[in-house]
Amino acid sequence: MSAEAGRGAHRLAARLAQSLLTIWVLVTLIWLMFRLLPGDPTTALLGTGQLPPDAIQRLRKAWALDDPWLVQYLRYLANLVVGDLGLSFVFREPVMKIIAPALVNTLLLMVPAVTISVMLGVVLGARLGWRRGALSEVAGNIIVLVLRSLPAFWIGIIVLVIFSYTLGWFPIGGIRTPAFFPETWIEEIPGYDVARHLVLPVLAAVLYFVADPLMIMRTAMLEARTEDFVAYAQARGLSDGDVMRIARANAMLPVVTYVGIMVSFAFGGQVLLEVVFSWPGMGRLMVNSVLQRDYPVAQAAFLLMAVLVVGVNLAVDLAYARLDPRIRDD
Amino acid sequence: MSYSRRSFLDAFAAASGTAVAVPGAVALFDAAMSRAIAQQAPTGPVPPLQFLSPNWPDYVEISRLLVASWSKLGITVEARQGTTQSVLGEVIGEHKMPHVVGVSWGGAPDRIDPDYFLTEFFHTRRATKGGLNYGHYRNAAFDEIADAQRREMDPEKRRALVWKAQEMLATDNPIIVFTYRNSTQAYNKARFAGVVPTLGSGIGMSYIPWTYYKMRPLTSRRIVRIANFTEIVTLNPFATPEIFNATLLRWMYPTFVTRGPNGEIEPWAAEKWNALDGQTVDMTLRAGMVFDDGRPVTVEDVKFTFDYMLQWKFPALARVNDVLDSVEILSPREVRFRLKQPSASFVPNVLGFCFVAPRHIWQNVPGSSGVASPADWPNENPVGYGGFRFREWRKGEFVRLETNKNFFLAPQIDGAIWLVVPNIENQLAMMESGAADILGWTIDGEQAKRLNRHPELEAVSVPSHGMHEARFNMELAPVSDPAFRLAIQHATDRKEIIDVVFSGLGIDALNSVITPANKFWANPNVPNVEFSIDKARKVLADAGYTWDGGGRLQYPRR
Numbered sequence: 082m083s084a085e086a087g088r089g090a091h092r093l094a095a096r097l098a099q100s101l102l103t104i105w106v107l108v109t110l111i112w113l114m115f116r117l118l119p120g121d122p123t124t125a126l127l128g129t130g131q132l133p134p135d136a137i138q139r140l141r142k143a144w145a146l147d148d149p150w151l152v153q154y155l156r157y158l159a160n161l162v163v164g165d166l167g168l169s170f171v172f173r174e175p176v177m178k179i180i181a182p183a184l185v186n187t188l189l190l191m192v193p194a195v196t197i198s199v200m201l202g203v204v205l206g207a208r209l210g211w212r213r214g215a216l217s218e219v220a221g222n223i224i225v226l227v228l229r230s231l232p233a234f235w236i237g238i239i240v241l242v243i244f245s246y247t248l249g250w251f252p253i254g255g256i257r258t259p260a261f262f263p264e265t266w267i268e269e270i271p272g273y274d275v276a277r278h279l280v281l282p283v284l285a286a287v288l289y290f291v292a293d294p295l296m297i298m299r300t301a302m303l304e305a306r307t308e309d310f311v312a313y314a315q316a317r318g319l320s321d322g323d324v325m326r327i328a329r330a331n332a333m334l335p336v337v338t339y340v341g342i343m344v345s346f347a348f349g350g351q352v353l354l355e356v357v358f359s360w361p362g363m364g365r366l367m368v369n370s371v372l373q374r375d376y377p378v379a380q381a382a383f384l385l386m387a388v389l390v391v392g393v394n395l396a397v398d399l400a401y402a403r404l405d406p407r408i409r410d411d
Numbered sequence: 412m413s414y415s416r417r418s419f420l421d422a423f424a425a426a427s428g429t430a431v432a433v434p435g436a437v438a439l440f441d442a443a444m445s446r447a448i449a450q451q452a453p454t455g456p457v458p459p460l461q462f463l464s465p466n467w468p469d470y471v472e473i474s475r476l477l478v479a480s481w482s483k484l485g486i487t488v489e490a491r492q493g494t495t496q497s498v499l500g501e502v503i504g505e506h507k508m509p510h511v512v513g514v515s516w517g518g519a520p521d522r523i524d525p526d527y528f529l530t531e532f533f534h535t536r537r538a539t540k541g542g543l544n545y546g547h548y549r550n551a552a553f554d555e556i557a558d559a560q561r562r563e564m565d566p567e568k569r570r571a572l573v574w575k576a577q578e579m580l581a582t583d584n585p586i587i588v589f590t591y592r593n594s595t596q597a598y599n600k601a602r603f604a605g606v607v608p609t610l611g612s613g614i615g616m617s618y619i620p621w622t623y624y625k626m627r628p629l630t631s632r633r634i635v636r637i638a639n640f641t642e643i644v645t646l647n648p649f650a651t652p653e654i655f656n657a658t659l660l661r662w663m664y665p666t667f668v669t670r671g672p673n674g675e676i677e678p679w680a681a682e683k684w685n686a687l688d689g690q691t692v693d694m695t696l697r698a699g700m701v702f703d704d705g706r707p708v709t710v711e712d713v714k715f716t717f718d719y720m721l722q723w724k725f726p727a728l729a730r731v732n733d734v735l736d737s738v739e740i741l742s743p744r745e746v747r748f749r750l751k752q753p754s755a756s757f758v759p760n761v762l763g764f765c766f767v768a769p770r771h772i773w774q775n776v777p778g779s780s781g782v783a784s785p786a787d788w789p790n791e792n793p794v795g796y797g798g799f800r801f802r803e804w805r806k807g808e809f810v811r812l813e814t815n816k817n818f819f820l821a822p823q824i825d826g827a828i829w830l831v832v833p834n835i836e837n838q839l840a841m842m843e844s845g846a847a848d849i850l851g852w853t854i855d856g857e858q859a860k861r862l863n864r865h866p867e868l869e870a871v872s873v874p875s876h877g878m879h880e881a882r883f884n885m886e887l888a889p890v891s892d893p894a895f896r897l898a899i900q901h902a903t904d905r906k907e908i909i910d911v912v913f914s915g916l917g918i919d920a921l922n923s924v925i926t927p928a929n930k931f932w933a934n935p936n937v938p939n940v941e942f943s944i945d946k947a948r949k950v951l952a953d954a955g956y957t958w959d960g961g962g963r964l965q966y967p968r969r
Contacts, residue, residue: 120500126726127503127541128495130516130531131652134541136729143726143784172644172806173787182806238836246840253846254837259809259828260634356833361807365833369642372496 096398100391107387108161108380112154115376121146122170125373144170157380167377171370176381180366184348184385186256187362190279191347194286199340201287202294206336207329209295210302222299229292234353237285241357244281251281254359282358286351290343294336301332334404341397345390453888457956457964459487460890461509462881463502466492469855470513472912473589473879481902483944484951485964506538506545508884511587511899518594518611518877519654520618521764523674525573525932526756528924529557532882533585546882548585562753564689566931569755573925574934581922581937584896589879590909590917591926593872595859597842598622598849601867602630603824606849608873610674610928615849617658617829619670622849624798624822632848633825638838639851642831643810646801647790648766649720652727657764659829662812663703663795664766667694668758674876674929676759680708680767680796682744689753694762696744701817702769703794703801710746714738715770717748725786730761769794798822807831842868856914872916874928879908879917889966894954900940901947 122144123137132140141147148156160167166176205221212218228236245253252258256278263269305311305328314324352364363382370378462477464470474490481488493501498514501507521527531537535554537544553576560572580586594613598606606614607621614622615637626635641655648660667681678684684694700708717738720731734757736749750757772794776785793801798818803811813826830847832838835858841847842862854862859870883890883899890896900922909917918926922940925933955967 120496120504124496124500124504126652127499129652129654130519130522130543131654131657132541132726133729133733134537134539136726137541139724140726168787173647173650173782174789179806186807241837241840246844249844253840253844254832254834255830256808257805259636259803259805259811259830260826357837359808359830359832359834359837361805361831365807372494374496 093399096395100395103391104384104387107391108158108384109154111380111383111387112157115371115374115379116150116153118371118374120374122374122376125171161384166381169370169375169378171373171375171378176377179378180363180381180385183361183363183366186360187348187364189256189275190282190286190360190362191351193279194283194290195340195344195347197283197287198290199294199336199343201291203298203329203333203336205291206295206298207302207325207332210299210306210332211325211328213303213306225292225295228288229296231289232353233285233289233351234357236288237282237354237357240281240285240288244284252278254278254357256360282354282360285354285358286347289351289354290347293343294339297335297339298329298332301335302328305329305332334401337400337404338397341390341393344393345386348386348389453966454969455966456959457486457889457966459489460511462488462490462511462513463498463509464490464492464513464881465495465498467495467515469515469592469879469912473513473908476908476911477881477903480904480907480944481899484898484902484947485958485962502545503543504541506540506542506547508545508547508882508887510884510887510890511881512545512884513589513879513881515592515879516877517654518616518618518875520611520658520670521756521760523611523670523876523929524756524759525576525925525929526557526561526760529573529576530561532924533557533580546585547885548583549885550579550583553579553583561755562689564686564753564755570932573932574936577923577925577934577937580924583893584900584922584940585883585885586924587881587883587900587903588920588922588924589881589903589905590913590920591875591878591928592853592913593916593918594853594875594877595855595870595872595916596850596853597859597862597868597870599842599845599867600869602632602848603627603635604629605823606871607672608871609672610670610873611875611877613853613873613875614871615851616853617655617662617851620658620662621672623662623824623827624820627823628825634828635824635826635849636828636830636847637849637851638830638832638841638847640831640833640835640838641852642807642833643804643829645789646793646804647786647788648768648793649723649725650727650786657727659810660793661766661797662799662827663793663797663801664768665795665797666764666766667762669763670759674931676763681762684758684762686758689755690750692748692750692757692762693741694746694748696746697819698744699819700796702796703815704769706769706771708767708769708796710740710742710744712767712770713746714740715774716766716768719768719773719785720765723785725784727786728765731765734761767796799827802826856916859914859916874918874926876926876929878920878924878926880924892954894950895956897940898947898950901943901950903940904942905939906942 123140126132169176169179172179209218209221241253245251257274261274267273311324311328314327352368355362355364367379367382370382462474464474471492478488478490502512531543533544533548533553534557535549538547538549556572556576560569560576563569563572594611594616596613596615598614603626605625605627607625608614609619609621612618643656643659645651645656648664651657665680667679668676669679671677680697682695682697684692686692696710696713702708717735720728721735724732734750734754736751739747741747773785776788780788782788798815798820799812800815802813808831810829814822814824838850839858839862843865862868863870883896885891905919909915909919918928920939921927921937923934923937927933957965959965
């Protein structure tokens with residue numbers, strides 16, 4: 082028993098070391114990528130027409146953009162190790178102060194969106210797979226494929242046109258009403274205003290996200306249907322619903338893998354949804370920081386994504402080992 | 412350039428993948444340029460003309476029209492677009508120019524003074540990387556006139572020089588001005604009355620906010636909601652050269668002078684000023700101004716602020732260091748500015764851009780805050796003295812201001828909320844649904860028509876001195892040839908561009924960088940170049956160009 086525990090700890094340490102190495106490689110690539118893009122943080126200021134050339138030179142010097150790349154890179158790594166992500170060139174504030182609120186806003190939108198999508202995907206996907214050939218399956222497939230092929234921003238616009246422009250049930254965008262003064266008891270419930278702003282973007286994100294886990298679940302379910310344990314369960318005389326639940330539990334592994342990928346996409350923010358809903362999240366921040374060559378913010382945002390992807394992959398690997406004991410021995 | 416909206420458009424382009432094509436486009440230009448430069452003594456067929464612009468929708472449209480029109484001269488025109496940043500970086504940052512580059516410039520207040528466009532676009536001094544004379548127009552006689560108008564303090568004499576400079580440009584044709592595009596916004600007239608159409612700012616932009624000082628609420632909604640593209644990035648008035656951000660901060664930190672609705676210079680935080688000679692300017696501070704924390708605004712604060720700018724050399728305020736030598740206090744309300752050299756644009760562009768920072772706060776900055784320069788200090792709770800006071804900023808969402816009823820021109824509204832709405836469709840829908848009261852950025856003619864269909868909304872279109880233009884690369888054949896440039900001018904249908912691209916909401920340019928709406932400075936004797944393909948072909952023929960059997964334009968034989 083203790084030998085096995087020791088092997089487990091060793092395996093975990095090896096996986097952690099591998100993850101760290103991956104992150105270092107990613108950090109370096111991300112750093113290099115931004116240096117290879119044409120322009121630098123002063124480029125965005127050129128278009129203001131307000132800075133004479135010598136002022137630009139002064140800024141480049143003050144921001145240490147003239148230092149050799151190797152010096153800049155090593156300085157960045159050294160700061161990173163002690164957790165210093167630097168100052169944003171655009172906001173002139175510590176990067177964490179810029180990213181933290183955007184990340185919170187994105188989580189606020191994406192945690193419910195991903196949770197609902199995965200749950201809906203698993204439940205509906207299992208049903209579709211189980212009812213192969215039924216009219217409901219054919220109709221469901223068509224609906225899901227249509228959703229899958231629509232761009233996120235288009236879904237967002239349609240949702241807005243229906244529920245906001247036309248019906249007027251929800252606000253057109255933003256995350257809260259500026260200077261919001263509650264007038265009725267419902268409005269006095271803490272978070273009411275934000276929740277009202279949250280409904281449509283979550284709905285749009287769910288419609289966009291739900292198709293993938295659903296289709297994966299359906300496919301896995303189709304395979305599970307023909308497995309021996311299903312035939313065995315049926316032979317035992319279990320109800321159709323119980324048999325489906327047994328098959329579903331076994332068909333979930335591919336969805337777990339996919340959730341890892343989905344989470345890292347979702348938490349990087351969905352820039353088009355964020356633009357459509359005026360949502361101040363990570364997606365808009367990342368795109369703006371890349372366009373304005375705000376290296377520190379862009380690097381930190383991508384680093385966050387990288388850590389997330391690596392971390393989620395690690396978690397998925399470990400979860401797999403739990404869900405499927407065969408993997409532990411590989 | 413007014414690039415805040417552009418960065419939104421870029422965001423869309425980047426997100427939809429179009430940006431990926433850009434490095435390729437730039438590489439193609441490099442190749443085309445090296446081919447063209449290799450032709451030192453050009454002979455044979457005229458090479459394809461390269462036209463580069465940012466991927467802004469208006470420029471995509473303009474490019475299409477130009478390609479169709481210019482091609483009638485027997486040349487191939489290759490129009491390409493890049494993202495804002497790639498065009499800025501290549502063209503302004505590196506001065507890598509194809510034959511022609513088109514961009515637009517917003518109607519910022521300091522561009523009303525003729526010095527801005529004349530010097531920044533055409534002076535040899537600005538023909539260095541990072542400068543705006545990226546077409547490399549080099550004309551010693553022009554430089555002399557541009558410098559002279561800058562020194563001339565007598566307005567009439569200065570105007571004569573400015574007119575002369577416009578004539579020289581009209582002769583040399585280093586630029587095509589397509590139009591001075593109007594600034595067009597809509598507002599909710601059922602809720603607010605008394606908007607003020609203002610040159611360059613329209614009725615709703617932040618540059619010169621007469622509307623927000625004068626508008627009257629008609630309903631219980633007393634706080635105006637402005638739908639805008641621009642993300643505010645700082646509350647520090649020393650930090651930002653971005654004009655929307657800077658001008659919004661001037662609502663809290665008013666400038667000493669401002670521009671009236673027609674562009675005339677008016678007193679603001681200064682009561683009066685007097686240019687004794689070109690190098691000495693006395694200024695009287697307005698009486699009774701109080702900082703938001705209750706302390707009076709004094710000449711000590713004024714002197715402190717300018718000394719602070721001289722000491723720290725803030726890049727965003729480079730114009731101060733370029734011209735100002737020292738400030739002294741003459742009396743409890745008067746200060747004297749001593750300039751390094753005579754400067755006619757000192758009053759409009761330095762006193763019209765600078766502000767007072769409360770000494771009791773900023774003298775301790777950076778202090779022990781750990782930042783390297785006061786420009787890096789967040790100034791989270793701005794203490795100003797303007798008609799608007801800071802209340803709240805949520806990044807990426809909004810800035811909320813309340814009005815200061817003690818200001819000498821107290822606004823009649825109770826406050827303003829600057830909403831960041833990165834999607835034009837949402838801005839329009841917010842106007843239609845009543846979630847927003849006024850637009851802070853310009854819309855196009857079709858959008859104006861759509862909003863005008865609502866009885867409570869009205870779109871107002873106001874002339875601007877901002878412009879859509881294209882610059883020639885003066886060092887690259889064939890556009891290095893004045894005759895060729897004139898032919899291109901003749902082959903450019905400005906009327907069509909204004910009608911098709913801007914639904915008629917623009918002023919047909921005189922062949923000058925100063926709009927006729929800028930009445931005092933525009934030279935009425937510089938007529939536009941007539942649109943006529945025949946005339947264009949005749950100009951080319953007279954200069955020795957010929958056409959081959961296939962109608963392709965050939966360089967003059969030597």
